[in-house]
Structure formats: C-alpha cells, structure tokens
Amino acid sequence: MNVIELKNLTKTYGKARGITNISFNVEEGEIFGFIGPNGAGKSTTIRTMLSLIYPTSGSAMIFGKDSVKYGPEIKKEIGYLPSEVFYYDNMKVKELLKYSASFYKKDCSKRITQLAEMLDLDLNKRIDDLSFGNKKKVGIVQGLLHEPKLIILDEPTSGLDPLMQQKFFELLKEENKKGTTILFSSHILSEVQKLCDRVAIIKEGELVNVEKISTLKENNHKRFKLESQTQVPHDYFKIKGVQNLEVNNHITSFLYSGNINMILQKLAQLELYNLWIEEPDLEEIFMHYYEKEN
Amino acid sequence: MNLFFREIKAARRSLILWSIGICFMVVSGMAKYEGLSGTGQSLQQMISEMPKSLQAIMGTGTLDLSTAVGFYAILFTYLQLMAAIHAMMLGANIIAKEERDQTAEFLMAKPISRSQIITAKLSAALANVVIFNLVTLILSITMVSKFSKDGESLTDIYLLMAGMFMLQLIFLAAGSSIAAAGNKPKRAASVGTGILLISYILSLAIDLNENIKLLQYITPFKYFEAKRVVAGGVLDPVFVGLSAIIIIILITLTYVSFRKRDLSV
Structure with a gap:
C-alpha cells in the first residue's frame, strides 16, 4: 500500500x-x-x-x-x-x-x-x-x-x-x-x-x-583535496574512479568513487602537507547523475 | 476546545491591562464630573457657547452635561473608541499571530480544519469582547449611580453598552477579516487600526459638516453615538440592521478567505 x-x-x-x-x-x-x-x-x-x-x-x-x-x-x-x-x-x-x-x-x-x-x-x-x-x-x-x-x-x-x-x-x-x-x-x-x-x-x-x-x-563519491610538496603530475591519478581532476600548483583535487584502499595507496606515495576527504556536495552528485543519463 | 482555551489564556494579560485602562477612564472621568457638577448650569452654558467644531470634538452636541448620565455620555465616546481599538486588534492578532509567530506549521499539522481554527479563535475573541463590555458596564453603572441624583434613570447606560457591543463586534469581525484575507500577517493589526482611526476621524468630520451626513452609514462610530442613543432612547433599528449585515459579511469573509489561501510560513 x-x-x-x-x-x-x-x-x-x-x-x-x-x-x-x-x-x-x-x-x-x-x-x-x-x-x-x-x-x-x-x-x-x-x-x-x-x-x-x-x-x-x-x-x-x-x-x-x-x-x-x-x-x-x-x-x-x-x-x-x-x-x-x-x-x-x-x-x-x-x-x-x-x-x-x-x-x-x-x-x-x-x-x-x-x-x-x-x-x-x-x-x-x-x-x-x-x-x-x-x-x-x-x-x-x-x-x-x-x-x-x-x-x-x-x-x-x-x-x-x-x-x-x-x-x-x-x-x-x-x-x-x-x-x-x-x-x-x-x-x-x-x-x-x-x-x-x-x-x-x-x-x-x-x-x-x-x-x-x-x-x-555504489556511486559513493568522495571529494579529495590535497596539498603536496611538489606539483603532482597530471597523469598521477589516472586510475579508475577518479573524476574532475584539477591540479593547481601544489593543490590537487578530484572526486573518487571505488575501492578506498586503492586511492590511499596512491596517496601514501606522495609527500603531503595537508589532506581533506569530504562528502561531495549535492551539486556534484547531481552532475554525476546528469552525466550518467546522457 | 483546546484552541479556544489556549486563546483565552493567551489574551488574559492583555484583557486585564485593558480593563485597568477602562477603570482608569471611567473613574477619573466621573471624578471630573464631581468637580464640575458644582458649577451646574454654567458648564452647560459655557459649552454651548463654544465653537461648533470644539463641541463636535468633545462630542457634546445635545447632551445635558449637568446630569451624571449626560456627562457620562461624553466619556462614553472615548470608551467606545477604546473598545473598538481593543476589538480590532484582538480580531486581527488572534488570526494573524500563527503566521506572524511562525507557529502556523505547528498548528496546521494537527488534525484541525481551518474552519475549526477560525471558529475557536473567533469564539475566544468574542468571550474577550463580552468581558470587556461587562467590565465597562459594571464600572459605568457603579460610578454613574454614585454621582447621579435621585430618580435619574440608568437605562441609557445599558443602551449605550449594547451599542458599544455592536461596535465591538463590527471591529472584531473587521480585524479578523483583514488578517484572514491579507497575506502580510505582521501588518494586519496596523492596517486595521488605520482603518479604525480613519472611520473615527470621519465621524468627527460628519459632526462638523452637515453636508456629508450621508457618510454616517460608512463609519460605525456614528451608528450608536451617545447623543443619538440618549436622545432617541433606543438603538436605531436601521443601524442595528446595518451592523448585523456588516458583521455577517465580515465573518463570512474571514472564513472563506482563510480557507482558500496559502498560509505564509
């Protein structure tokens, strides 16, 4: 009912x-x-x-x-x-x-x-x-x-x-x-x-x-933002599940969905000053929705 | 019934303050009579020699100020104004306050229809208005009989109070319909009081200018004014009928518009 x-x-x-x-x-x-x-x-x-x-x-x-x-x-x-x-x-x-x-x-x-x-x-x-x-x-x-x-x-x-x-x-x-x-x-x-x-x-x-x-x-996205000692090469995060990658000098940010251990291993190899892992805001989730529908 | 009692409780303090206000008006007003009554006829003469505009503003006209009842009738003009303001504000606020204080979402989520809300609120307002009227009546009778000479009839006071009650009902209904129809709950009471003052000033203007006498039908302050009631010895049936029609229309308007519109939350 x-x-x-x-x-x-x-x-x-x-x-x-x-x-x-x-x-x-x-x-x-x-x-x-x-x-x-x-x-x-x-x-x-x-x-x-x-x-x-x-x-x-x-x-x-x-x-x-x-x-x-x-x-x-x-x-x-x-x-x-x-x-x-x-x-x-x-x-x-x-x-x-x-x-x-x-x-x-x-x-x-x-x-x-x-x-x-x-x-x-x-x-x-x-x-x-x-x-x-x-x-x-x-x-x-x-x-x-x-x-x-x-x-x-x-x-x-x-x-x-x-x-x-x-x-x-x-x-x-x-x-x-x-x-x-x-x-x-x-x-x-x-x-x-x-x-x-x-x-x-x-x-x-x-x-x-x-x-x-x-x-x-299944589409559990996380927003990653990190501040590294040196600029991260553009292709460093080219793995499955990374989206919206942005590299701006020492600041790198992207959305990630998938096995969390994979990305942590990647991160562990970098020399970091700071790291933020956040829930993406809804706008981003919606963006994802629209992409999927098209 | 819970909403009714809630409203009675919410209005309690304001009703007490208003009652103290009336008490002050009646007692101090009639005390002046005591001072003036010594001068007897000369007071009446003095007033009749005053310019007509001043007489109009004081509301004397044909009243005999040498009697306690006649003197009271002048005071009554102001009591009536107080009663009207009380009724108008009560009517407007009792409807508007749920939206004004943003409690409408609380109330409207309860199993109660909008008509039931209006009925409970108007009943509570009516009870307040009745109490206001009774307090005024008791105070008036007590004070006037204290100063009146033997054999002076107090019937006029009952009549005046009946007239005041009609006036209260008109303004109560006016206030509630303004609040129910408008979608600016914060402004309901001030809009209502504005209309009330305009109609009061209009009633003074009619006294000053015979040419606009026809306008007396649109200002309730003229319907049961003291000099008319005291001179006639009855409430004018035309105005009683007119009042009844106005009250019915305004109350219907309150129900219909409150049921129809979106509440502002």
Whole structure:
C-alpha cells in the first residue's frame, strides 16, 4: 500500500520557483529520503502535502485520501517536524507538548516523558530559553508523541549534535520497525544514506530521480583535496574512479568513487602537507547523475 | 476546545491591562464630573457657547452635561473608541499571530480544519469582547449611580453598552477579516487600526459638516453615538440592521478567505 502518492504535484508562486510535476510514491513501512539542495522545493512539496499551501495542479494522496479534502482526518496519523521550529514562546516545554497532545484523542503523557528522557530534554524550561538544538528536540517529541503512522521530517538533524543525531536515528529506526512510514527530507546525502531505503532527488523544483539507496552507495563519491610538496603530475591519478581532476600548483583535487584502499595507496606515495576527504556536495552528485543519463 | 482555551489564556494579560485602562477612564472621568457638577448650569452654558467644531470634538452636541448620565455620555465616546481599538486588534492578532509567530506549521499539522481554527479563535475573541463590555458596564453603572441624583434613570447606560457591543463586534469581525484575507500577517493589526482611526476621524468630520451626513452609514462610530442613543432612547433599528449585515459579511469573509489561501510560513 502507498502511504504517500504524489501525482504531478505542481505549485507555482507568482515569480518565485515552486515545484513542477512532482510524482512519487512512498510505500507503507518505508523510510523514504527526500533530498535536494536548499531551495529545491522540498519544503514546498511537504507543505503542499500538509495543505498549508494548496497545489496549483496535480494531487497529493496520503493514506489513499486527498490531502486537501481530507486534511484534518489524515493529520490524525501524521507527525510533522518542520525545518525551522517556532513555538509559542511564552510556553514551557511541558505546556507545549500537552497542548500538542490535546489535538489527538489519546493519552500521550507517558510517551512524552519517555521521549523527553531519551532525548535528554528538560520539560520544565521555557521554550524561549532553549537553544536551537533543544528546540529541535521539542519538535521531535511533538512530532512523535501521538505515535503517528506517517512521520514527515523536514531537515530534522540541523542543530542536533552528532550524539543526539545518533539517538534520533535509533528512535526513527525503532518507530519504523513498528511499521511507521517515514519521509525524511534533507540536503545531506550521508544521513539519508544511513537511514533510508529509497530516495527521491529533487532539483530546482523538479524530480531528478527516485533511487534505491543501495544504487546510490555504489556511486559513493568522495571529494579529495590535497596539498603536496611538489606539483603532482597530471597523469598521477589516472586510475579508475577518479573524476574532475584539477591540479593547481601544489593543490590537487578530484572526486573518487571505488575501492578506498586503492586511492590511499596512491596517496601514501606522495609527500603531503595537508589532506581533506569530504562528502561531495549535492551539486556534484547531481552532475554525476546528469552525466550518467546522457 | 483546546484552541479556544489556549486563546483565552493567551489574551488574559492583555484583557486585564485593558480593563485597568477602562477603570482608569471611567473613574477619573466621573471624578471630573464631581468637580464640575458644582458649577451646574454654567458648564452647560459655557459649552454651548463654544465653537461648533470644539463641541463636535468633545462630542457634546445635545447632551445635558449637568446630569451624571449626560456627562457620562461624553466619556462614553472615548470608551467606545477604546473598545473598538481593543476589538480590532484582538480580531486581527488572534488570526494573524500563527503566521506572524511562525507557529502556523505547528498548528496546521494537527488534525484541525481551518474552519475549526477560525471558529475557536473567533469564539475566544468574542468571550474577550463580552468581558470587556461587562467590565465597562459594571464600572459605568457603579460610578454613574454614585454621582447621579435621585430618580435619574440608568437605562441609557445599558443602551449605550449594547451599542458599544455592536461596535465591538463590527471591529472584531473587521480585524479578523483583514488578517484572514491579507497575506502580510505582521501588518494586519496596523492596517486595521488605520482603518479604525480613519472611520473615527470621519465621524468627527460628519459632526462638523452637515453636508456629508450621508457618510454616517460608512463609519460605525456614528451608528450608536451617545447623543443619538440618549436622545432617541433606543438603538436605531436601521443601524442595528446595518451592523448585523456588516458583521455577517465580515465573518463570512474571514472564513472563506482563510480557507482558500496559502498560509505564509
């Protein structure tokens, strides 16, 4: 069964870019990644699904029901964490969570305590006084306290420290084991890779591809940048898997995908001052996508 | 109901401050009557000799200032203005604040329809307006009866308050429709207050210039003004009807436009 079904979902705002003909399905029990650079239309898509804004054309079906027509009904089973969390400043964390729970016809107090404990969140503080990361935690608890069947997360990890991210991911995996479907939007490929089964890639308001994570992993690119004592000869890195090679005096940079030991052996033979190995940014990954398609 | 109580709680402090404001107005205003009532007829005479424009601004007209109720009626003009500003700002802010404070994403992800949101918010605003009116009524009755001579009827005060209630409802609905229809939540309250002040100034202008008397239908401040109510002894049914129509139109506009538009987040 499809929990989310987007059919040619289009939203245009005056001049600003919206989204065009977005179509994909998310199956029940899936952790589905939704990835794209900032401003690609991820939040617009999600806000349309939640009928905060209405589609210009096309439709979003959630639990098989039209998201505009049956909005309040389907939202009973949705937990949503917005990308930027803003809450009623003069409330305490506990008050906000109680208020949030009061919209659902079930007792969530146990769950609130449990989640707060897990995320190390102080319930008696004023929301105003919380740091960005702690506000995000309030958002997480708020989104999960009614044990929804579908969790929608818009850039959920920003502001969380790595340890907390880890706990949060474990929490999501646990929910997923219980059968919860998760839509996880992010601009960081690595975190999507860690968690998701499939991803939809969006760029400039259009869907680029829907891929299995396993396929993406085969194209696990790393960006290498190194500063060497002498200029590296142009053909030194002419091995399989090296792309976009640039040699600029003592600085050399390239993208690499393939067996990591191979490249490390190559690097070991150089006299280096400095070395950076990074996740390539999405633009580069997308470039790769376009190349492959052509 | 949770949203209703949330809004009642959120508006509590502002309501208390406004109530203190009215209390100050009524008590200090009627205290002046005590000082002036000693001068008796001469006050009435002095005012009637003042230029008409000054009388208009003070809102005296045909009122008999030697009686406590007559004096109160002048004070009422300002109470009415306060009540209107309160209602307008309340109506505008209660709708606009979710978008202004960016809590709309929180609220809209909950299983609640936009119509339900408006209903809960307008009910909470209505409760506030009723309390505002009752506080004014109780204070007014207490203070006026303290200074009134025996046999002076207080019915006019009840009538004035009924008129003020209609005015409050008009401006409440105006505020909410401005916030619901516009997509600039930060500006809703200021736009509303601007419109309110224009219509207040217009009501003064009508007093100054007989030629524009027809405009009295477009400024609610003329509908239940003190001199009209006190002189007539009833609320003019034409204006009651007109108010009802305006309120219904504005409330419908609030629902329809809030349901239709994209929320700004």
